[in-house]
Amino acid sequence: MDWEHRFEAGLPLYVQVSRSAAVLHLSEHHGDGSPQGVVWFPVRDLSALHKELLTRPNAPMRPGIDLAAPGGPTMQVIDPNGNILRFAQSPSAQ
Template structure:
């Protein structure tokens, strides 16, 4: 049996708590994420959504008890400077994420969503 066949666990999908799914989705789409699907048990119940950009999959949930506002997700990036240059103009009205060249783990910048969750983009040393 190959190593790939022996593996049983897949990549985790962080669940981020948002109070308004439309606002959360709009913010993450600004970062280049695309909506894969959304679900409600009934029309007046909380919204649950899955978004993806490249290899990063995130779930946004309006459900009480799903996730905790203020969560930090560490995201490895191949070229953090290029991503910073791409996102910074889009975020200008909301925040101005600085690039920290001497951060532990490699050059890093952090972006916060409207609900206090943070994506910490980092280029680890090779």
């Protein structure tokens, strides 16, 4: 485990685990993962990924970029199983 965060004792836990360049955030917060999961992906160029997704004719939705998201600009996509994929701008993404 790289780090963990709780606002105070007894509240839900939020942690980061990683191996090599793969990073996974795990959350106990209400709405994160019930019944589906939430996966966070750091990306170097969020605008380029956003533009690429908007060109796909079979995209189930046309995601926007939330510039005020905690941790920086973030785009959410819902996969066919209802999982939320969060892509966040990160200058250190590889």
